[in-house]
Amino acid sequence: MSTSTSTAVADLRTVRRRRQVLVVAGMILVVLVAGTGALLVGAAGLSPGQAIAGALGLGDKGDVFIIQKLRLPRIEAAVVVGAAFGLAGALFQATLRNPLASPDILGISSGASLGAVIGLLALGLSGVALSGLAFAGAGIIALAIWLLAWRKGLHSIRFVLVGVGFAYLCSSLLAWAMARSQEHEAAAVLTWTVGSVSDIRGEQLALVAAGTLVLSAAVAVVARLQGPLSLGDDNARALGVHVDAARIGTLLLAVALVALATSAAGPIAFVALVAPAIARRLVNDGGAALTASTATGAALTLVADVVGQHALLGVAAPVGIVTGLVGAPYLLWLLATTEKRSR
Amino acid sequence: MLTSPAAAPAGRREGAEAVAHRARRRTIASATALTALLLVILASLALGVRDINPAEVWRALTAPVAGFVDHDVVLDQRLPRTIVGLAAGVALGAAGTLIQGVTRNPIADPGLLGLNSGASLAVVCAVWLFGITSPIGYVWFAFLGAAGAAAIVFSVGRGQPVRLALVGAAVTALITPLITLVLLRDQQAFNLYRFWSVGSLTGRGLDTVTALWPFIVVGVVLAAVLSHRLNMLALGDDVATALGQRVGTTRLFAAVAIVLLAGTATSLAGPIALVGLVVPHAARRLVGTDYRWIMGIGMLLGPVMLLSADVLGRLILPRAELEAGVVAALLGAPVLIAVARSKNVVGA
Numbered sequence: 082m083s084t085s086t087s088t089a090v091a092d093l094r095t096v097r098r099r100r101q102v103l104v105v106a107g108m109i110l111v112v113l114v115a116g117t118g119a120l121l122v123g124a125a126g127l128s129p130g131q132a133i134a135g136a137l138g139l140g141d142k143g144d145v146f147i148i149q150k151l152r153l154p155r156i157e158a159a160v161v162v163g164a165a166f167g168l169a170g171a172l173f174q175a176t177l178r179n180p181l182a183s184p185d186i187l188g189i190s191s192g193a194s195l196g197a198v199i200g201l202l203a204l205g206l207s208g209v210a211l212s213g214l215a216f217a218g219a220g221i222i223a224l225a226i227w228l229l230a231w232r233k234g235l236h237s238i239r240f241v242l243v244g245v246g247f248a249y250l251c252s253s254l255l256a257w258a259m260a261r262s263q264e265h266e267a268a269a270v271l272t273w274t275v276g277s278v279s280d281i282r283g284e285q286l287a288l289v290a291a292g293t294l295v296l297s298a299a300v301a302v303v304a305r306l307q308g309p310l311s312l313g314d315d316n317a318r319a320l321g322v323h324v325d326a327a328r329i330g331t332l333l334l335a336v337a338l339v340a341l342a343t344s345a346a347g348p349i350a351f352v353a354l355v356a357p358a359i360a361r362r363l364v365n366d367g368g369a370a371l372t373a374s375t376a377t378g379a380a381l382t383l384v385a386d387v388v389g390q391h392a393l394l395g396v397a398a399p400v401g402i403v404t405g406l407v408g409a410p411y412l413l414w415l416l417a418t419t420e421k422r423s424r
Numbered sequence: 425m426l427t428s429p430a431a432a433p434a435g436r437r438e439g440a441e442a443v444a445h446r447a448r449r450r451t452i453a454s455a456t457a458l459t460a461l462l463l464v465i466l467a468s469l470a471l472g473v474r475d476i477n478p479a480e481v482w483r484a485l486t487a488p489v490a491g492f493v494d495h496d497v498v499l500d501q502r503l504p505r506t507i508v509g510l511a512a513g514v515a516l517g518a519a520g521t522l523i524q525g526v527t528r529n530p531i532a533d534p535g536l537l538g539l540n541s542g543a544s545l546a547v548v549c550a551v552w553l554f555g556i557t558s559p560i561g562y563v564w565f566a567f568l569g570a571a572g573a574a575a576i577v578f579s580v581g582r583g584q585p586v587r588l589a590l591v592g593a594a595v596t597a598l599i600t601p602l603i604t605l606v607l608l609r610d611q612q613a614f615n616l617y618r619f620w621s622v623g624s625l626t627g628r629g630l631d632t633v634t635a636l637w638p639f640i641v642v643g644v645v646l647a648a649v650l651s652h653r654l655n656m657l658a659l660g661d662d663v664a665t666a667l668g669q670r671v672g673t674t675r676l677f678a679a680v681a682i683v684l685l686a687g688t689a690t691s692l693a694g695p696i697a698l699v700g701l702v703v704p705h706a707a708r709r710l711v712g713t714d715y716r717w718i719m720g721i722g723m724l725l726g727p728v729m730l731l732s733a734d735v736l737g738r739l740i741l742p743r744a745e746l747e748a749g750v751v752a753a754l755l756g757a758p759v760l761i762a763v764a765r766s767k768n769v770v771g772a
Binding site (some may be wrong): 119126181213221229230232239241242243245247248249252253254256257259260261264266268271274350351396397398399401402403406408409410412413416417 | 531576595605666696747752753756764
């Protein structure tokens with residue numbers, strides 16, 4: 082009896098693991114297909130042969146430049162940033178146990194935009210220094226939201242509302258900056274409020290990728306606590322978990338991931354909200370689906386960027402527009418249906 | 425009274441004292457709000473880069489001398505923005521009070537409910553599709569946009585007052601990329617939007633007020649009539665229904681009034697955030713929980729806050745001006761955060 086139960090559990094575990102692997106593999110496949118498409122399609126149409134030659138540094142100099150300096154970095158940036166957003170969103174949602182929790186709604190993103198715009202307009206920064214300021218902006222706003230929303234624990238609605246307050250503060254300052262600046266500067270401000278992966282390359286890309294890797298490794302260590310935590314605070318405590326410390330640690334990692342991704346790309350809307358939701362639905366094991374969320378985030382962002390570049394109203398739209406148009410209806414649907422469920 | 429036993433009148437006397445106390449409080453509140461309004465109107469006419477003393481302001485209004493710079497500044501620049509601020513402020517104060525009353529949600533405001541983003545989208549579309557760039561042309565689009573956003577927010581957020589701000593945020597998040605898309609396509613729309621979106625009392629002259637004041641009047645009258653019903657609604661839908669109120673009708677008329685008022689304010693001054701949120705709270709502090717009084721005081725405090733923001737914005741920076749919308753958000757965000765932190769909002 083007990084052996085048959087344990088084999089049943091083991092079977093179930095294998096099934097679940099297989100499902101997770103399947104989802105991650107599927108997302109990687111999506112990344113590969115979309116990435117190949119992004120390499121081949123563009124203002125300069127290249128044949129597969131030319132693209133491969135360009136990627137290897139052979140062939141026509143122009144092709145090499147287009148592939149190595151323009152298209153590949155953009156694809157890599159979309160994947161890295163998307164993965165960071167996906168993982169951060171999964172952490173937020175698992176820790177706050179709320180499918181609504183995401184940096185877009187928590188107001189952290191607007192802090193990054195504000196930091197970047199200050200660096201752009203007032204200090205004339207660019208590249209890594211600009212990202213540094215955006216990172217600082219996200220961190221400061223996150224900390225402020227945190228301190229103000231904390232009252233004997235985190236209540237998610239209060240957290241969200243304090244975030245909305247900060248979002249208003251930041252966005253009115255951004256609007257002011259946009260009205261005050263020159264025409265070309267204003268366009269840059271606009272891009273920073275939407276989120277785009279078109280200008281991340283070289284040193285900056287390497288930095289974001291390395292940072293995301295390090296943070297993901299840290300998440301992998303902390304992730305072992307997600308299981309007990311998902312059982313509720315009291316049960317987790319009974320299992321010997323320092324609940325508050327674990328929660329704060331996890332959220333700090335999530336904030337760092339968001340700040341890193343946003344500092345490079347700007348606030349790409351809703352990837353952190355939608356990717357974990359899709360991943361959870363696909364894996365469907367009741368867990369946080371961290372790995373699957375990461376892969377889904379990468380796939381989602383890359384596909385959105387390809388769509389924005391080539392298939393939207395004849396404008397080369399930044400990726401944030403596409404993800405916003407996909408994510409906001411999902412959020413509305415979520416709000417409409419949770420209402421019914423709670424009744 | 426004279427012949428009744430000792431115990432009963434003591435209670436009654438306390439009641440009478442409470443009534444008298446409340447009446448005194450309301451009188452003081454009304455007087456304070458009115459004085460504040462007059463002072464801020466005067467400040468709006470007198471203060472700025474060029475300081476003009478009150479006597480000269482009075483002369484400019486009563487017996488203007490053509491060609492005298494002080495008088496021209498008062499009449500051509502400060503008077504129009506003061507009138508725009510008055511009209512938009514009254515509208516925002518009333519709209520905010522209505523929204524908070526009808527949703528029983530202390531965190532509600534035309535901006536939070538996505539009305540401003542709807543108006544903005546309609547305005548940039550008007551520029552992009554029809555090439556309309558004059559304020560008097562695009563105000564109607566602002567109106568339509570605000571109404572559309574309100575319809576979505578109210579239908580999705582129905583029955584969940586606390587969620588309403590979230591639904592508004594989601595609708596804003598849906599509309600913002602659409603706005604950005606238009607802005608990327610159309611440089612003319614972008615240039616107009618940059619100055620529209622910051623929220624300002626300048627830039628749209630008196631002719632917009634002349635065109636739109638009937639909407640404010642209708643909205644204000646509706647709001648005043650509905651404020652009594654808001655008192656019953658505050659007790660809950662069931663109680664209000666039991667007291668003979670048609671809750672659905674109240675909500676419908678309130679929605680109409682909100683769109684009229686908020687739409688007009690946004691058309692006049694652009695998307696101004698948080699005035700509609702802060703004003704009802706301040707009014708509640710002054711006069712208590714009776715919505716008839718909150719509404720009245722709110723209509724006075726709306727322009728007080730908006731005009732103060734405008735005047736402050738002229739004075740804060742040495743050479744540049746901060747638009748009223750920016751200052752209003754800077755003043756209002758701490759209030760929003762304080763309200764969000766207070767216990768009775770989230771129930772924990």
